Amino acid sequence: xxxxxxxxxxxxxxxxxxxxxxxxxxxxxxxxxxxxxxxxxxxxxxxxxxxxxxxxxxxxxxxxxxxxxxxxxxxxxxxxxxxxxxxxxxxxxxxxxxxxxxxxxxxxxxxxxxxxxxxxxxxxxxxxxxxxxxxxxxxxxxxxxxxxxxxxxxxxxxxxxxxxxxxxxxxxxxxxxxxxxxxxxxxxxxxxxxxxxxxxxxxxxxxxxxxxxxxxxxxxxxxxxxxxxxxxxxx
Amino acid sequence: xxxxxxxxxxxxxxxxxxxxxxxxxxxxxxxxxxxxxxxxxxxxxxxxxxxxxxxxxxxxxxxxxxxxxxxxxxxxxxxxxxxxxxxxxxxxxxxxxxxxxxxxxxxxxxxxxxxxxxxxxxxxxxxxxxxxxxxxxxxxxxxxxxxxxxxxxxxxxxxxxxxxxxxxxxxxxxxxxxxxxxxxxxxxxxxxxxxxxxxxxxxxxxxxxxxxxxxxxxxxxxxxxxxxxxxxxxxxxxxxxxxxxxxxxxxxxxxxxxxxxxxxxxxxxxxxxxxxxxxxxxxxxxxxxxxxxxxxxxxxxxxxxxxxxxxxxxxxxxxxxxxxxxxxxxxxxxxxxxxxxxxxxxxxxxxxxxxxxxxxxxxxxxxxxxxxxxxxxxxxxxxxxxxxxxxxxxxxxxxxxxxxxxxxxxxxxxxxxxxxxxxxxxxxxxxxxxxxxxxxxxxxxxxxxxxxxxxxxxxxxxxxxxxxxxxxxxxxxxxxxxxxxxxxxxxxxxxxxxxxxxxxxxxxxxxxxxxxxxxxxxxxxxxxxxxxxxxxxxxxxxxxxxxxxxxxxxxxxxxxxxxxxxxxxxxxxxxxxxxxxxxxxxxxxxxxxxxxxxxxxxxxxxxxxxxxxxxxxxxxxxxxxxxxxxxxxxxxxxxxxxxxxxxxxxxxxxxxxxxxxxxxxxxxxxxxxxxxxxxxxxxxxxxxxxxxxxxxxxxxxxxxxxxxxxxxx
Numbered sequence: 002x003x004x005x006x007x008x009x010x011x012x013x014x015x016x017x018x019x020x021x022x023x024x025x026x027x028x029x030x031x032x033x034x035x036x037x038x039x040x041x042x043x044x045x046x047x048x049x050x051x052x053x054x055x056x057x058x059x060x061x062x063x064x065x066x067x068x069x070x071x072x073x074x075x076x077x078x079x080x081x082x083x084x085x086x087x088x089x090x091x092x093x094x095x096x097x098x099x100x101x102x103x104x105x106x107x108x109x110x111x112x113x114x115x116x117x118x119x120x121x122x123x124x125x126x127x128x129x130x131x132x133x134x135x136x137x138x139x140x141x142x143x144x145x146x147x148x149x150x151x152x153x154x155x156x157x158x159x160x161x162x163x164x165x166x167x168x169x170x171x172x173x174x175x176x177x178x179x180x181x182x183x184x185x186x187x188x189x190x191x192x193x194x195x196x197x198x199x200x201x202x203x204x205x206x207x208x209x210x211x212x213x214x215x216x217x218x219x220x221x222x223x224x225x226x227x228x229x230x231x232x233x234x235x236x
Numbered sequence: 237x238x239x240x241x242x243x244x245x246x247x248x249x250x251x252x253x254x255x256x257x258x259x260x261x262x263x264x265x266x267x268x269x270x271x272x273x274x275x276x277x278x279x280x281x282x283x284x285x286x287x288x289x290x291x292x293x294x295x296x297x298x299x300x301x302x303x304x305x306x307x308x309x310x311x312x313x314x315x316x317x318x319x320x321x322x323x324x325x326x327x328x329x330x331x332x333x334x335x336x337x338x339x340x341x342x343x344x345x346x347x348x349x350x351x352x353x354x355x356x357x358x359x360x361x362x363x364x365x366x367x368x369x370x371x372x373x374x375x376x377x378x379x380x381x382x383x384x385x386x387x388x389x390x391x392x393x394x395x396x397x398x399x400x401x402x403x404x405x406x407x408x409x410x411x412x413x414x415x416x417x418x419x420x421x422x423x424x425x426x427x428x429x430x431x432x433x434x435x436x437x438x439x440x441x442x443x444x445x446x447x448x449x450x451x452x453x454x455x456x457x458x459x460x461x462x463x464x465x466x467x468x469x470x471x472x473x474x475x476x477x478x479x480x481x482x483x484x485x486x487x488x489x490x491x492x493x494x495x496x497x498x499x500x501x502x503x504x505x506x507x508x509x510x511x512x513x514x515x516x517x518x519x520x521x522x523x524x525x526x527x528x529x530x531x532x533x534x535x536x537x538x539x540x541x542x543x544x545x546x547x548x549x550x551x552x553x554x555x556x557x558x559x560x561x562x563x564x565x566x567x568x569x570x571x572x573x574x575x576x577x578x579x580x581x582x583x584x585x586x587x588x589x590x591x592x593x594x595x596x597x598x599x600x601x602x603x604x605x606x607x608x609x610x611x612x613x614x615x616x617x618x619x620x621x622x623x624x625x626x627x628x629x630x631x632x633x634x635x636x637x638x639x640x641x642x643x644x645x646x647x648x649x650x651x652x653x654x655x656x657x658x659x660x661x662x663x664x665x666x667x668x669x670x671x672x673x674x675x676x677x678x679x680x681x682x683x684x685x686x687x688x689x690x691x692x693x694x695x696x697x698x699x700x701x702x703x704x705x706x707x708x709x710x711x712x713x714x715x716x717x718x719x720x721x722x723x724x725x726x727x728x729x730x731x732x733x734x735x736x737x738x739x740x741x742x743x744x745x746x747x748x749x750x751x752x753x754x755x756x757x758x759x760x761x762x763x764x765x766x767x768x769x770x771x772x773x774x775x776x777x778x779x780x781x782x783x784x785x786x787x788x789x790x791x792x793x794x795x796x797x798x799x800x801x802x803x804x805x806x807x808x809x810x811x812x813x814x815x816x817x818x819x820x821x822x823x824x825x826x827x828x829x830x831x832x833x834x835x836x837x838x839x840x841x842x843x844x845x846x847x848x849x850x851x852x853x854x855x856x857x858x859x860x861x862x863x864x865x866x867x868x869x870x871x872x873x874x875x876x877x878x879x880x881x882x883x884x885x886x887x888x889x890x891x892x893x894x895x896x897x898x899x900x901x902x903x904x905x906x907x908x909x910x911x912x913x914x915x916x917x918x919x920x921x922x923x924x925x926x927x928x929x930x931x932x933x934x935x936x937x938x939x940x941x942x943x944x945x946x947x948x949x
Contacts, residue, residue: 112273113266117405118873153266170260173841177674178263179405179454204882215848217881
C-alpha cells in the first residue's frame with residue numbers, strides 16, 4: 002500500500018513518501034538506524050499516531066517496528082468523524098488514509114480546493130486550518146478533527162466576493178483558474194499574518210503555489226491591492 | 237450583403253477597452269465547477285493501472301481478485317493479452333469503485349504478467365539511436381555548399397532542447413454517464429464541439445446522443461482535444477454499472493507521462509555570413525522525438541527563413557516514451573531557440589551586436605518592417621543600448637546579459653457558428669459551441685456582441701461550453717478569438733437587421749437608415765429620432781429574433797474580420813551566478829502584434845503567462861528519462877520544475893496596437909507570445925557568460941558545465 006505523509010512547513014516544500022508494503026521511505030532518509038529515526042521522527046511516528054494505523058495495515062519493516070512501539074490501535078474501513086468546516090460541523094465518513102483534501106472534494110462536495118500534485122508541492126489545495134495555510138493533500142482528514150477548517154467557499158457567501166478574490170478579478174490574476182482558489186487562500190493567510198507585506202514578502206508568501214498559465218504578474222498585484230484594501234500601506 | 241466590418245477603431249465603445257474577465261468572480265471564489273469537481277449522485281470513482289515497463293508484451297491480465305474487493309463496481313482493460321505496450325505508464329486497466337481509496341486498492345490486486353522487451357528512451361545522442369532514427373527528406377534551396385565556401389565567417393555549433401510536458405493543473409479526464417441510449421460527458425476539454433464525435437466513434441455510438449458539457453477547464457495548452465482511451469472506458473464503465481456516473485481523472489504521475497509532451501529538438505548547424513553580418517547560408521542536421529512515433533522537423537531556420545542558400549536534414553527518433561501532443565505553438569519555441577541561438581553565436585563570431593544582425597537580416601523574414609519596428613521597440617523597453625556588452629565581458633561572480641528571441645504564427649479564425657436570440661423582453665442570448673480555456677473567450681464574445689448591438693455587456697447572456705450549441709472549432713492554434721468574434725459579429729449584425737425591419741415603420745425611415753447605439757435604436761446620426769432597445773424589442777411581437785452568424789475560414793480573408801500572421805519579439809535580461817550556475821531573471825519584455833485586440837486586459841494576461849511559461853522551459857523544465865528502467869524520473873511537481881512567483885523577475889508586455897495592425901482584423905494570440913521568450917533567455921545567458929549553454933534548460937549543472945567547457949553525456 003502506498004501512503005503519502007507529507008506536510009507543509011512555512012515556505013518550504015517537503016515531501017516524505019512512505020511505501021507501506023515494504024516499509025521503505027523513498028525520501029532521503031531510508032536508513033533504519035535508531036539515530037536516523039529519531040532525527041526524522043516527525044514524521045513517521047506522529048503520522049502513524051495521527052492516522053491510527055497499525056501493523057495489520059502497514060506491513061513489515063521499519064514502520065512495523067515503530068508502530069509496534071506505539072501500540073497503535075488498528076483502524077480500518079471507514080469511520081464517521083466531524084469536521085468543523087467553514088464554521089459548521091460536518092459529519093463525514095472517511096478512511097484513516099483519506100486526506101483532508103479528498104474528504105472535502107470527494108465526500109463533502111466542497112470542491113474549491115483542487116487536487117493537482119497531490120503531494121505538497123503546488124498549493125492548489127491550500128486551505129486554512131487553525132489559522133494557518135496548509136496543503137489539504139498533506140493532512141489526513143482525521144488529523145483535522147477539532148480544528149477550524151476554512152476553505153475558499155467559506156470566505157464569502159455565494160454571490161459575494163471576499164476582498165482578496167475581488168483583487169484577483171481586478172488584476173486578472175487568473176486564466177484557466179484551476180490554481181486560483183489555492184492562491185486566494187494562500188494570499189488570505191499571508192495577509193492575516195502580515196497585513197502589510199512588501200513585494201518580496203508577497204513573492205515568498207506565494208512561493209508555495211504554482212500556476213501553469215503564468216498569472217504571477219497579476220497575483221503579485223492582486224495581493225498588494227488586497228493588502229491596500231485592507232489598510233496596509235506598502236502597496 | 238450586410239456590412240459586417242468592424243466599427244472604426246476610434247468609434248468602438250467596448251471592444252478595445254480593458255474588461256475584467258466575466259467568469260473571474262466564479263473562479264476566484266472557488267464556485268466555478270470544473271469537470272473534475274462534478275460529483276453527481278451515485279458517482280463511482282476510478283483508479284487506473286499503468287504499465288511499469290517502457291516496452292513489454294502482455295502475457296495475461298487477471299482481474300479476478302480485484303473484482304471481489306470491497307466497493308468495486310466495475311473493471312475494464314485497455315489492452316488484451318498479446319498486446320505490446322510501447323511506453324511506461326501506458327494504461328492497462330481501470331477500476332470503478334464507490335470510493336477512490338477502494339479503486340486504488342483494487343488496482344493493486346490486478347495481476348499482469350509482462351514479457352519485458354528492450355527499450356530506448358533517450359535521444360540526445362543521435363549516433364546511439366540506430367534504426368530508431370528515421371530520416372526525413374532533405375530540403376535544399378540555392379547552393380549551400382558554395383555559399384558556405386564563399387562566406388567570410390561560418391558558425392558551426394550544436395543546440396538542443398529536451399522534451400517537456402504540458403503539466404495541466406487539472407489532469408486529463410472526465411465524468412461520464414451512459415444511461416439508456418444517451419451519454420452525458422463532462423470532459424476537461426479544449427474542444428466541446430468535436431470531442432463528442434470522437435467519443436461516438438470510439439464507442440460506435442450515435443454522436444447526436446452524446447451531450448458534452450465543459451463550462452471551465454483547468455488548462456490544456458494543446459493536449460486536451462481527444463476523447464482519450466480513458467474517456468471511452470469511463471463511459472463503458474458507466475454502462476456496465478447500470479448508468480452510474482463515473483469519474484476518471486489521471487493521477488499526477490500518469491498525467492505527466494502519457495497525457496502529452498512537447499517534442500525535443502536537437503540541431504547541428506553551420507551558418508555562413510558576410511563580414512557585414514548578411515546571412516548567406518544555412519545547413520542544419522536536426523533530430524527530435526515526440527515519443528514512439530518520432531518527431532517532425534521544427535520550422536528552421538525560423539522567422540529568418542528566407543536565407544538564400546540552405547540545406548536541412550532531419551531525423552525522427554522513435555522512443556519508448558509517452559506520445560507528443562500539440563504544445564502551445566507546436567515546434568515554434570524549439571525553432572526560435574535553435575535559430576536565434578545560432579544567429580546570436582554568429583554575431584559573436586562576427587564581433588557584432590546581435591541586435592544589429594537581427595535588424596540587418598530582417599529582409600529574410602515575411603514582415604520586414606514589423607520585425608524591425610518590434611526589435612527597436614523591445615530594445616528600448618529592455619534598454620538594450622545600455623545593457624548589451626560583448627559576450628562574457630564583465631567582472632565578478634554575478635554576470636548580466638541580454639538576449640533576443642523572435643516569433644511568428646498564423647492564428648486565423650477557425651470555423652465557428654453563433655446563434656443570437658433577441659427576445660421581445662429586450663434580453664439577448666448568444667450561443668456558441670465553444671469553450672473558454674482560460675483565454676477570456678467568454679468575455680470577448682460578450683464584448684463583440686455588446687459592441688455590435690449597442691448594448692452594455694450586462695445585457696448580453698453568452699452561453700458556451702456545450703455541443704448543444706452551434707459548433708465552433710476546437711481551441712487550438714490560436715484560432716478561437718478570430719473564429720468566435722467573427723461569427724458573433726455576423727450573427728449580431730444579422731439579428732439587428734431583422735430588428736431594424738420591425739422598428740423602421742415606427743421611426744419612419746427605411747431599415748437601412750437605422751443604427752443601434754447606447755441601448756437605443758436610432759436614425760443614423762440623429763439621436764432625437766430614436767427608441768429604447770426595450771421599446772424596439774416590443775415591436776418584434778411574440779416571437780424572438782433568432783439569427784446565425786458563421787465564420788468560414790475560406791471566406792474570412794475577403795471579409796476582413798479576422799486574418800493570420802502575428803509577429804513578436806521578446807528580449808530578456810538575466811543574471812548568472814558563475815559560482816553556483818544559477819540563472820535569475822531580471823527582466824523579460826514582449827512586443828506582440830495580433831491585429832485587432834478585443835480585450836487588451838486578458839490579451840496582456842496571455843502574453844504575461846506565455847513569458848512565464850518561457851521562463852519555465854528556459855530554466856527549469858525537462859522530462860528526465862531513466863535509460864535503465866525506461867521510466868520518467870520526475871513525473872511529479874517537485875522534480876518536474878515550474879517557475880514560482882519569486883522566479884520571474886520583472887515582465888513588461890506591449891501589445892503592438894496600431895491602426896495598421898488593427899486594420900488587419902483579429903489574429904490569434906495564444907501561441908505567438910509563447911515562442912520567443914525561451915530563446916531570448918538562452919541568448920541572454922550567452923551574453924552574460926560569453927559561452928553558450930547549448931542544451932536547455934539552463935540549470936545550474938548545465939551552466940557550470942558550459943563555463944567549465946565540459947561536454948554533455
